[in-house]
Amino acid sequence: MFETLDPVRLQELCASSKPPALLDVRSAQEFARGAIAGARHVDLAALAAAVDELDPHEPIVLICMSGARSAQGCQYLAQRGFTRLYNLGGGLVSWTRCGLPLTV
Template sequence: MLIKEIDSQELTQWLQTENPPLLIDVRTPQEMAQASIPNGKPLPLSLLPLRFNEVPKHEKVVFYCRTGARSAQACLFMAQQGYDNVYNLHGGIVSWARYGLPIEPLIFN
């Protein structure tokens, strides 16, 4: 099964559109508290099988993690659940930060 990927620069363009994608951070709460992409929503990978139905099926969704490995797993899982509008942030937040793009702590509730 093919995982759709998006790079940091393309994602910045998507975020400036009228209908930006939903950003979902699949890292641990401790990682999220250090740095996250602004407006990212927390949904740790370990909780995704229990809460995937909270992810809108007909919107673009970009999953991200530290380097792109866990978010690729999230995309694969979501594709298996019938979601076809999910994307993996290539290189994760590490790549995002390397481009000098904004990051901020994300508080997980």
């Protein structure tokens, strides 16, 4: 269905020659306070409207504050035929605990 990534592994993937798409499913207010560089904001409630804009065969990492909403988003996309889904385990809480940067 989907794989959980730890923050260090996600950072490695983002630095690779073919980085995954990053979807931040937090609220607009949360996103405005800081996000992983390159992440696209798609509120979880609006994910259904964004499905047609996403490639179901490309790697996509979903991100939220703790990993719960992004896991819901992964499940939603998996049910719609997306095959390369990843969830940031522990969300941005885990990301920042690892000392990794956010952009504002």
